[in-house]
Amino acid sequence: MNDTKMTGMELRATWGLGTVFSLRMLGMFMVLPVLTTYGMALQGASESLIVGGLLVFALGSAIAVLTDNIWGVILGRALQGSGAIAAAVMALLSDLTREQNRTKAMAFIGVSFGVTFAIAMVVGPIVTHAIGLNGLFWGITALALALAGVVLTLLVVPTAGDHTLNRESGIVRGSVGKVLANPQLLKLNMGIFCLHAMLMSSFVALPPMMAGAGFLLSEQWKVYLITMLVSFAAVVPAIIYAEVKRHMKRVFLGCVTLLLFAELVLLAAGNHLWVMFASIQLFFLAFNVMEALLPSLISKESPAGYKGTAMGVYSTSQFLGVAFGGTLGGFLFQLQGAWLVFLAGAVIALASWGVSATLREPPYVSSLRIALPGRAAADNQLAQRLQAQPGVTEVVVVPEERSAYIKVDTKQINRAALEKAVAV
Template sequence: MHDPHSERMSHSETRAAGGLALVFAFRMLGMFMVLPVLATYGQDLAGATPSLIGLAIGAYGLTQAILQIPFGVISDRIGRRPVIYVGLLIFAAGSVLAANADSIWGVIAGRVLQGAGAISAAVMALLSDLTREQHRTKAMAMIGMSIGVSFAVAMVVGPLLTRAFGLSGLFWATAAMALVGVLIIAGLVPRADHPLQHRESGVAKQALGATLRHPDLLRLDFGILALHAILMASFVALPLALVERGGLPKEEHWWVYLTALLVSFFAMIPFIIYGEKKRRMKRVLLGAVAVLLLCELFFWQLGTSLRALVIGAVVFFTAFNLLEASLPSLISKVAPAGGKGTAMGVYSTSQFLGAALGGILGGWLFAQGGLGMVFIGCAVLCALWLAIAVTMREPPYVTSLRLPLSPAALRDAGLAERLLALPGVADAVVVAEEGAIYIKVDTEQLDRTSLERLIDPAPAAC
């Protein structure tokens, strides 16, 4: 048995976090690899039009958005593993369908089926089952990093795989990765003794109303919707711009994305450190959205040579990666105590809706007015986001904690009020059915000893 208060992750926790991060990475790799190649290689498919290529790029987001929360709820009832297995097999089936397609409609059907394997909520719930409270943030950060790395790898590997094996080969590789995910869950990820059902790991019906009425959470939800809409729409136009304006053959696009992503990864780090250390995340967010807006205008007016397009891509991905990393952190800061799981569920749904909207909108705009119209449309969306985000309050710089309560503490009706009177405690809510209290604390101001004394004033002798 490992010490429940140990500061280090146990072997089983490390296996769980690493295994689930790999499952996420393989699945997202399969989703993202299509982005840099579908606009160019998809033109060879029967019935392909710009609008339908855009639909194929974003189609997975529709089913993902619709099914993500229901899959999470089902996993609470029948178990995490069956839902994850079924989701990965559905994803693999979608990949096989797309691999065998000789028309754009077959690829769209495959992408829709891929999205129906919506396992994100079930994976995060399983991670909560397998990790202790004090290590959960670290474990979730591992999954967040795996998604970021998979995006970067997909931008490079997608064009290389497609050059070697065609679109069909790309989808076969995606199917294989989903099956590897099944093997990882079966062989590497430990089994949970009993599933936890708490408000940090999944959507709670009781918290849904408050989440959907929270102005700053809604601003952030619109932000991730806009960000992924801009990304998908830009990938309708950017690969074509590299061919038409930059004269770069589609087989060579991988080095542009590799350059852009490597430079942007290191370029965004100082801004994240500044925002967190100086507590100026709102300023960082607004600056990144403004840079994204300028990038789209730059692509529209000045992206007429390969050099200009590469420079634009580097700056675009710096702003994109900065926003992609910052928004989940802002959600967890802004969400009320006991509402983080629900807030993240709504946020993820917004993200997938944005992907669907961006692909469809990008394809339609391209059909109406070519590359320039797509970049103008993305710039308008950036401007709208900027107008909405500027009214957001500076987020509280707090950490979420979930602490178990003794039966005596649960009967104490005034516990939450007394906790709120402590310096550094921003929010507190007792959830009797879980036997726990959720609190939001500013770790720079909090006296942890006073907090623990209030929650458990007379600990039993060991």
């Protein structure tokens, strides 16, 4: 159990599932920077689950291809969204990796999300300009953003044995209420909701706004490329400062302040392209740092044994923010134009700042699951013995699952020492 070198099967599972997840998200994100502009030309926990989601996603892409009106595109995008595979990917990854390597595997999935977003923002406008919106949807389908994911899942990703319930990656039945009642988690969920609401509403207005100022749609990918490269370069030092120096609240609040400032600058930008470019850069600096910080904050604040449930609620809040932001942005843009969209974004950012200011500094702990042999699972004193270890802040032992879920400061004690305490 103490061998932290990933096996060949674990590497296949991590790279295979990471690629599947990235292909699916690439197809979703490529449409984001082009749909509001090019769309105006239109009239009026297993392999089988993952494959099903990808096929639904591919069906949505095909419907969007074959339609010649806006309602067909809406139906196609709705089907794309319904082919959600994140939960199934995480559950399968849990079955295919050992406890000591699971954090690394899930971190890879998280990093792939950010990289995919950056690639999609650049590639989407290039592809759409070259072959049109229908061509983009054909590319998403025929170039295997969905169907190649099916092939990877069936041929590359190893087959899992019996599924083991892991509360670190799965939702515990009947526990959602406990997570929703946690004030810190509630504030963080509002944070991701607001972040993606601002992203989606802003991208309703930004592409046509830049086009109206004389910046051709075919050239807009260059802005996204530069801003993404700069913002990704800034993420690493920001995360190091937040995690290592233990100033996560300070960095988080600073990012929300930067988002508010970016929305206000966009509101006042008028037709000044360089002001728009600067605002987009500020927005994505804050956005990418917050995207990296929020899952870590959720992990730190979630009760022992409920990390999977907390992440499930977090993901739901994220996609609700996407839906709300897109709807709000479209309505306001049609009503009064870009200025009202950015005003609403500033209001959302201000509300998010007010909530974020009340956050406490998070406990700097990690969530661990330790598998228990039969004898240890029946030990009534195990929880107390683990709780007495240095750096351990919370312990939940679930005998029927043969698991111990522990919140621990890994600077004071490591997994090996905890496993030794279990073995005793």
